[in-house]
Amino acid sequence: MCTFITWKGNGEGVTALSLDAVTFWGYRRPDGRVGIRNHVLILPTIVCATQAAKHITELVQGTVSFIHQHGCAQVGVDYEQTFRTYVGMGTNPNVYGVVVLGLGCETHQARSIAGEIAKSGKPVEVVSIQDxxxxxYTVAEGARIAAKMVQDASALHREPFDLRELIVGTECGGSDACSGLSANPAVGVVSDMIVDHGGTSILAETTELIGAEHLLANRAVDDRVAKKVYEVIQAMESRAFKMGVDIRTGNPSPGNIRGGLSSLEEKSLGAANKAGTRPLQELIDYAEAPTKKGLVWMDTPGHDIEQLTGMVAGGxxxxxxxxxxxxxTGSPIAPVIKISTNTAIFNKMGDNIDINAGTIIDGTETIEAVGQRLFDEMVSVCSGKWTKSEILKQHDFGIYRIGPTF
Structure with missing residues (x-):
């Protein structure tokens, strides 16, 4: 496992001096990427097909799907983003094969989406309710195809892989005054460890980085990336200003307020700790796959389900x-490890939360110790251990939409 021999502070963060090799057990896909799960995805391209997809998952063990309201009456960049999200879910390396389920007359045609997913080399079939x-008849045909895919997927065996094969998403939701002091810095330790092992860590939630943008810009690998940091922040604020809202100085959600946060800037300074201390390599659009290893920022909204979907669609x-x-909150195809910022919520919601970082607040563990414990848990989950959101089948899905519906 990964072991820290010693640590040092340099005024800009914490640096690990020594790292041992780490492997996890996963599945190599035809496109070269590595999955940590082996799902067959029933992918409904239109809201009208979500119930049929649900029926197929009820019939065929080993399949997953999701309910959504998207797929039709979309144009321009809104259409393109939703299309990219569907394709990204299908090509995510945690998916062995895909049954793309359409109605037949929708904007997002099932065959077009299936064609893009097929470029990854994984098994893909199309089923249309109208056809x-x-x-x-659609459920029967979809179940027949899915059953064969599940059987083929079950014949695969896990193999050991280096952490450079991993893309790890980071997220905070239902934050409180402890978030920036305990769980987020612990995730930041893990982010640094992933990057140091050659992997990729995604920072998201652009709305919740407003007020901390200068900290990330200072860590950009070049001026182009630093400039884009300010551009995405300005664009997000401009959208709010058009609705007559100043979100930078305004209060966050009611739950955040009850948790002790007074403003979005205060929340952002804590949320940015998830990014650790390593250089920011690039900024990518919603549901876009990273092109570089290291720390990457995905431009997403602060909505928990939408940002989670974007990162998973990005790989x-x-x-x-x-x-x-x-x-x-969970995902249909990616395990989500929940980390509590305080011990009280861990004890109260033990059915949902995997790791307690509240021990940092209690004074019984350091940030580095919790980071190491979280890292070890992450490696175990990557090798097959189920998270609580997986056990409870918390299959959440939502796409960030742009512009009007026609």
Whole structure:
């Protein structure tokens, strides 16, 4: 496992001096990427097909799907982003194969999405409710195809891989006054460890980095990346100003306020700690795959489910999710490790939370010790251990939408 021999502070963060090799057990995909789960995804391209997809998952063990309201009456960049998200979910390395399920007349055509997913080399089939003569015939055909995929997927065996194969998403939701002091800095330690092992760590939630943008710009690898940091922050604030809202100085959600946070800037300074201390390599759009290793910022909203979906569609195989108020949020295809910022919420919502970082607040563990414990848990989950959100089938999904619906 990864072991820190010693640590030193340099005024800008903490640096690990020695790291041992680490491996996890996963599945090599035809496109070269590595999955930590082996799902068959029933992917409904239109809201009208989500119930049929749900019926297929109820019939065929080993399949997953999600309910959503997207897929039609979308144009321009809104259409392109949703299309990219569907394709990204299908090509995520945690997915062995995909049954793309459409209605037939929707904007996001199932065959177009299946064609893009097929470029990854994984098994892909298309089923259409209109072409197959209604829901019952569609469910029967989809279940038949999915059952064969599941059987083929079950024949695969896990192999050992280096951490450079991992893309790890980081997220906070239901934050409180302890978030920036305990769980988020602990995630930051893990982020640094992932980067040091050659992997990729995604920082998201642009709205919740407003007020901390200068800290990240100072860590940009070049002026181009630093400039883009300010551009995405300005664009997010401009959208709020058009609605007559100044979100920089305004209060966050009611739960955040009850948790002790007074403003978005205060929340942002704590949220930015998830990024650790390593250089910022690039900024990418929502549901876009990173092109570089290291620390990457994905431009997402602060909505928990939407940002989670964006990171998974961008290729994240696993997500580290901190919470001070408590949340059951999960993903249909990527395990989500929940980390509590305080011991009280860990004890109260033990059914949902995997790791307690409240020990930092209690004074019984250091940030580095919790980071190491979280890192070890992450490696175990990557090798097959189930998270609580997986056990409870918390299959949340939502796409960040742009502009009007036509």
């Amino acid at each position: 197959h003569g209604g829901t019952l 994240a195989q696993i997500v580290l999710f901190t919470t001070g108020r408590g949340t059951p």
